[in-house]
Amino acid sequence: MKQAIFRARFLLWGLAAPQLIVLFLFFYLPIILAFCWAFHLEQPFGGGSQFVGLANFRRVLGSSEFWSSAGATLLYMVLASGTSVAAALVLALAADRALKVSPLARNVFIWPKAVASASIGVIFVFILNPFLGILAPLNDLWPGFWNPRTNVLHTYIMLFAANVWNAIPFSFIILLAGLQAIPQELHRAGAMDGAGPWRRLRDIQLPLLGPQLFVVIVLEVADSLSGSFGLIDTMTQGGPGGATNLLVYKIYSDGFKAYDLSGAATQTVILMALVACVTGVQYLFLERKVNYDR
Amino acid sequence: MIENTRSIDRVATAILIAGLAFVLAPLAVVVITATQSYEDFLARNFSLVPGTHFAGNFREIWTRTDLPRQTLNSVIVGAITAAGRIALAVTTSYAVVYFAGRGRGLVYAAVVASIMLPLELMIITAYQVTANVALPLDAVANMGGWWGALFGAPLDLQWNLLDTYAGISVPMMAQGSCTLILVQFFRTIPPQLARAAIIDGAGPLRFLRDILLPLSKGPLTALGIYMFISAWVQYMWPLVAASSPARTMAVVGLARLQEDAERIPDFPLQMTGAILVTLPPLILIALFQRRIVRGLTLSEK
Incomplete structure (x- = not known):
C-alpha cells in the first residue's frame, strides 16, 4: 500500500472507529x-440457554429436510449465478460494439437494479400465473403445459428467469467497463494476424476480461443467495413440496415462525461455512487462471 | 470497426433487442395491467389491451392501503442508509489510504471481509443483536460475574432498536463494498496533493474537508444514489426488523398486498402498487445512469 502520508496513529483509529x-x-x-x-x-423469549455440545448439529444433520434444503441451496447458487453472469456477459459483448441500439441498451439494462427482488417476484408470479398469466391460453390448449405451482422444473425456471432479470445490471456494468478498457490496438493487431472475431473473443477479450469476470462471479454467488429470499417469499414460499426451501428461507421459517433458535443458528453456521467454502474454491481454482497484467 | 463485420453486428443487434424485450416486457405488462379494472381483469383474464382505470386503481392504493406511508418510510430509510454508508466509507477509506500505522491493513481486511457474507445469511442473530444492542456490554460486564460482585446485581442493559428507523438502516450499513470502491478512488488521487497541503500548513482533517471531499464530489454523489437505491430494494431485513405498519418499507408493503387471498387477487391493484414502489428508484437510475456506472466502475480501472 502506498500513499500513507499522515502519522497520527490515534486519528487513524478515530476515523475508522x-x-x-x-x-x-x-x-x-x-x-x-x-x-x-x-x-x-x-x-425463545429469553427463556435461558444451556450448553449442549454438538447436539444441535447432530439434530440438524440428521434431518433429511436439511439435506434436501442444502442441496437445493448449492444447486441454486451455482445455476442462478451461472445463468445471470452468462446472460450479462453475452449482453455486454453485444453492447460493446458500436451499434445503433447500444446506447439505449446500456441505459435500459441497468433499470432492473431499481426493482426489488420481492417486487419482481410479485410481478413474475402474476405474469407466469398458470391460470391468469401470459401462458394461460397454452394451458387451455394443453392442460398441464405450464404449472410452476406443482412442477418443480417449472418453478425453478420461473425463479431463474426472475433472478436473471434482477441480476443483469451489476454484472453488465462491470463486464462492459472491462470490455471497453481493452485497447483497440489489440483488436487491430489480432485482426492483422488473421484472427477472426470469434478467435479474438476467445483469445483476446475473454482472457483480458478475467479480473472482471472473477469479481462478478464471486459477488454474484453471494448476491444470488441474498436475493433468493425476496423471490422465494413472494413466488413459491419454499414449495412445491419444499423443493425451493433454500437454507436462507428455511432458517427464516425455523427461527421466526417455529422459534427453533438453536436449529436456525446451527444452520446459519453451516450456510456461512458453505458460502465461505464456495468462495474459497473460487479463489483457489478460478483466480489462478486470472491474468491481471494488461 | 476493424473489418467488415456486418453479419456479427446483425447478431449483436438481435441479441441486444432480445435483451431489451426481456427487460422491458415485464415492465410493460405491469403498466398495462395497472390501467385495467378488477372487473375487466376477471372478465378477460390476461390481456394486453390497456384499460382506463389507472386513476381509480391509483386512488385506491393512495387512500385504502398503507403504501403511501410506506413509500415515505423507504425514502427516509434509504436516505439514512445512503448517508450513513457514505460517511462511514469516507472516514474509513481516508484512514486506510492516508494514515501510516500498523492497524490499516487489519482495518481494511476487517471491512472487506464483510462483503462476502450478506446480512440475509445471519438474519436470526442480527435480529437478536438489534433487539438489544447493549448485548455485548452486558456480556462483558457479566463475564465471571464481576459486575454482580461489585454492584450487587448482574448488568442488564436493554436497548431495543427493532421497529425504529435506526434499527432498520444501521444494520444495512454494516457492509464494506462502499469502502472498497472509495479506497480504490482515493488511491488514484496523486499523493503530491496531500504533501502540498501539509506544506501549506493544513492538518489531516483540514485536508479532508477542503481538498479531498470537494475532489470526490462526483463519485460520492453517484455512490450515494446507488446506495439509496440498494437500501430501497432491500426486502428481508426490513421485513423482520419492522413489525409495525408505521415502520414497514414500501417493498415489504407491496409483497403483503396479496396476503388476504381467498378470492382471485386484485392483480391490477397490485401492479399499480408495484409502479408506485418502483418508480422513484427507477427514475433515479434512468436519470443518473452515466454517473452511477462511472461511480461503480472506479474500482475496475
Whole structure:
C-alpha cells in the first residue's frame, strides 16, 4: 500500500472507529452469536440457554429436510449465478460494439437494479400465473403445459428467469467497463494476424476480461443467495413440496415462525461455512487462471 | 470497426433487442395491467389491451392501503442508509489510504471481509443483536460475574432498536463494498496533493474537508444514489426488523398486498402498487445512469 502520508496513529483509529463499531455490532457479533447458539439450546423469549455440545448439529444433520434444503441451496447458487453472469456477459459483448441500439441498451439494462427482488417476484408470479398469466391460453390448449405451482422444473425456471432479470445490471456494468478498457490496438493487431472475431473473443477479450469476470462471479454467488429470499417469499414460499426451501428461507421459517433458535443458528453456521467454502474454491481454482497484467 | 463485420453486428443487434424485450416486457405488462379494472381483469383474464382505470386503481392504493406511508418510510430509510454508508466509507477509506500505522491493513481486511457474507445469511442473530444492542456490554460486564460482585446485581442493559428507523438502516450499513470502491478512488488521487497541503500548513482533517471531499464530489454523489437505491430494494431485513405498519418499507408493503387471498387477487391493484414502489428508484437510475456506472466502475480501472 502506498500513499500513507499522515502519522497520527490515534486519528487513524478515530476515523475508522465508527465503521468498525457498526461492523462489529451488525456483522461480527451476529456471526459470533450464531456460533454460540449452535452449541447451546436456546429457549425463545429469553427463556435461558444451556450448553449442549454438538447436539444441535447432530439434530440438524440428521434431518433429511436439511439435506434436501442444502442441496437445493448449492444447486441454486451455482445455476442462478451461472445463468445471470452468462446472460450479462453475452449482453455486454453485444453492447460493446458500436451499434445503433447500444446506447439505449446500456441505459435500459441497468433499470432492473431499481426493482426489488420481492417486487419482481410479485410481478413474475402474476405474469407466469398458470391460470391468469401470459401462458394461460397454452394451458387451455394443453392442460398441464405450464404449472410452476406443482412442477418443480417449472418453478425453478420461473425463479431463474426472475433472478436473471434482477441480476443483469451489476454484472453488465462491470463486464462492459472491462470490455471497453481493452485497447483497440489489440483488436487491430489480432485482426492483422488473421484472427477472426470469434478467435479474438476467445483469445483476446475473454482472457483480458478475467479480473472482471472473477469479481462478478464471486459477488454474484453471494448476491444470488441474498436475493433468493425476496423471490422465494413472494413466488413459491419454499414449495412445491419444499423443493425451493433454500437454507436462507428455511432458517427464516425455523427461527421466526417455529422459534427453533438453536436449529436456525446451527444452520446459519453451516450456510456461512458453505458460502465461505464456495468462495474459497473460487479463489483457489478460478483466480489462478486470472491474468491481471494488461 | 476493424473489418467488415456486418453479419456479427446483425447478431449483436438481435441479441441486444432480445435483451431489451426481456427487460422491458415485464415492465410493460405491469403498466398495462395497472390501467385495467378488477372487473375487466376477471372478465378477460390476461390481456394486453390497456384499460382506463389507472386513476381509480391509483386512488385506491393512495387512500385504502398503507403504501403511501410506506413509500415515505423507504425514502427516509434509504436516505439514512445512503448517508450513513457514505460517511462511514469516507472516514474509513481516508484512514486506510492516508494514515501510516500498523492497524490499516487489519482495518481494511476487517471491512472487506464483510462483503462476502450478506446480512440475509445471519438474519436470526442480527435480529437478536438489534433487539438489544447493549448485548455485548452486558456480556462483558457479566463475564465471571464481576459486575454482580461489585454492584450487587448482574448488568442488564436493554436497548431495543427493532421497529425504529435506526434499527432498520444501521444494520444495512454494516457492509464494506462502499469502502472498497472509495479506497480504490482515493488511491488514484496523486499523493503530491496531500504533501502540498501539509506544506501549506493544513492538518489531516483540514485536508479532508477542503481538498479531498470537494475532489470526490462526483463519485460520492453517484455512490450515494446507488446506495439509496440498494437500501430501497432491500426486502428481508426490513421485513423482520419492522413489525409495525408505521415502520414497514414500501417493498415489504407491496409483497403483503396479496396476503388476504381467498378470492382471485386484485392483480391490477397490485401492479399499480408495484409502479408506485418502483418508480422513484427507477427514475433515479434512468436519470443518473452515466454517473452511477462511472461511480461503480472506479474500482475496475
